[in-house]
Amino acid sequence: MRVAALSAAAAATGLLLAGCGNVTVDHRQVEQQLVGLVANQEPGASATASCPSGIVARRGASFRCSVRIDNDPVEYTVTVTTVNGSHYETAAAPSAAVVDTSQVAVAVRQQLGAPATVSCGRARFVQVPAGATLSCQVTVGSRHETLVVDDQGRFTFGGATRTTTTPSSPATLPGD
Numbered sequence: 050m051r052v053a054a055l056s057a058a059a060a061a062t063g064l065l066l067a068g069c070g071n072v073t074v075d076h077r078q079v080e081q082q083l084v085g086l087v088a089n090q091e092p093g094a095s096a097t098a099s100c101p102s103g104i105v106a107r108r109g110a111s112f113r114c115s116v117r118i119d120n121d122p123v124e125y126t127v128t129v130t131t132v133n134g135s136h137y138e139t140a141a142a143p144s145a146a147v148v149d150t151s152q153v154a155v156a157v158r159q160q161l162g163a164p165a166t167v168s169c170g171r172a173r174f175v176q177v178p179a180g181a182t183l184s185c186q187v188t189v190g191s192r193h194e195t196l197v198v199d200d201q202g203r204f205t206f207g208g209a210t211r212t213t214t215t216p217s218s219p220a221t222l223p224g225d
Contacts, residue, residue: 072135074112076100079127083116083141091149094119094174100127106137113144121174123147145178148202153185156204156211157196165189169198177202 080098087096100114111128124144131138154167169175169185177183183198187206198204203212 072106072132072137073102074100074104074106074110074127074129074137074139076102076104079114079139079141083114083125086141087116087118091118091174098125104129106132108132114141118147118174121172123174123176143176145176146200146202148175148177148183148198149173150175150183150185153196153198153204157187157206160206160211161189163189167196 079100083098083100084096087094096116096118098114098116101112104110104112106129108129108131111126114125114127116123116125125141126144127139127141129137130140148169150167150169151173153169154165157167158165166188167185169183175183177198177200179200181200185196185198185204187194187196194206196204196206201212203210205211
């Protein structure tokens, strides 16, 4: 998944005000923007998002949002990057690499040039924490192999290394 820049303007979104006049992050707008980001990056996948309310828009403040992509859980970290009066900007990225296991299967089949069964478990989208790996079983005819996907979405199969996560280049989402 990509790192996404999320922005919000208080005048356009009717931001909630917390005590002492502090502007709070419009969690509903962030949720909508995360769903839109997923729709752009994973066409055809359904997404929902849930973010906490009451987060004061202070530069450096961060919070986590729960996103479900095709009903698979993915956690995003959202950080307030800029505050200027009642306007603020946030950046969002998955809290750990997200691997689309269907893309692992496609990459293996392309590399083999032959039909293969690739199973990485029941979930299509799997979040792989730093330092962890995801094991996938590959079957070609009577040959069985275990393929390991690292926390950057990289795996080696048949001598070639592939990456299956979406690059983490910034993507700007429009504010309201």
